[in-house]
Amino acid sequence: MRNQTMLNEFFLTGLSDLPDLQLPLFLFFLLIYLLTLIWNLLIITLIVIDSHLHTPMYFFLGNLAGLDLCCSSVTVPRMLFDLLKKSKISKMACITQVFFFIFFAISEVFLLAVMSYDRYTAVCQPLHYIRIMHWKVCVQMISSVWFLGFTYSLVHTLYAFKLTFCRSDIIESFFCDLPQLFQISCSDIFINVLLIFILGGFLGVGSLILTFLPYVSIFKAVLKMQVKGKRGKVFSTCTSHLTVVFIFYCSVMFNYFQPSSSHNFHSDKGVAIFYTVILPLLNPLIYSLRNQDFKTALQSVLWKIFPPK
16 A cells, blocks of 8 residues: 555635735625624514514524524635635534534425425415414424434534545635545545435435425415415515525535536536525525515514604
C-alpha cells in the first residue's frame, strides 16, 4: 500500500477568490440572511401570538419557517465568515454541518408532504377536518417528520465518518455537503452513493407522490365549487404550496441525483446558493404575501405597537 497523508482539515473555496468581490458579496448575503431571520421569526411569532392562526395549516407553516431558518443558519454564517477570513474547517465540523443540513432539508421534504395532506383534508373533507386533523394528530405528524429527518441524516453521517480523505483538502463549495466530500475522498464511496439513490430515491419519490397526489382530488373539488371567492382562496393557498414544492424538489434533485462525474461545481454552487440562501427567504414570502390571514395578523400587531392616532 502506498503511503498516503490522511487529511483532517479542509478549505472551502467559497463563492469567489476575487478580493474586490469579497466585501460586496459579504454585505449582500448578510442582508439576505438577516431578512431570512426576520421574516421567518416574524411568521413564527405571529402564529404563536395570534389565536386566529392557531390552526393545523399555520402550525405546519410555523414548522416550515423554523426549518428554513435552521437550514439557512447551518450554511450562511460559515459562508459569511469565509468571505471575510479564509480558514480551514475540521473534518468533525464539516461532517457535523453535513448532518444538520441533511436533517433540516429532508425534514422539509416530509413536511411538504404532510402539508399536502392537510390541504387535501381541508378541501375534500371539510366537515371532518377538525375530527381528522386534531392537535394530537398534528403533533404526531410533526414528530414523525423530525424523527425521519434525524434518522435519515444520521445514517448518511455515520457512513460519511468512515470516509478517509487524501486526494485534496479543497472542497469546491461554500459549505460541506456529500457530493463535494465524495469528490475528495480516497475511500470507496459505493455504499454512500448507493444510500443516496436507494434511501433518497425511495423516500424522495414516496414523499413526492404523497405531496402531489392529493392535489388531483383537491383541484377536482375546487373546480366543483360554486362560490368563486372561495375557489380563488383555495387556489391561492394550493398554488403557494405547489410553488415551494416545485422549486425545492428541482434544486435538491439537481444537486444529489446526478452522477459524480457530471458535477460542474460552478453551476452546483449557483443551485446550492438558491436552495440554502435564497429559498429560505422566498418560502415565507410566497406563503405570506398572498395570505390575508397573515396580513390581518401583522396589521393587528403593528396597531398594538404603533396605535393609529
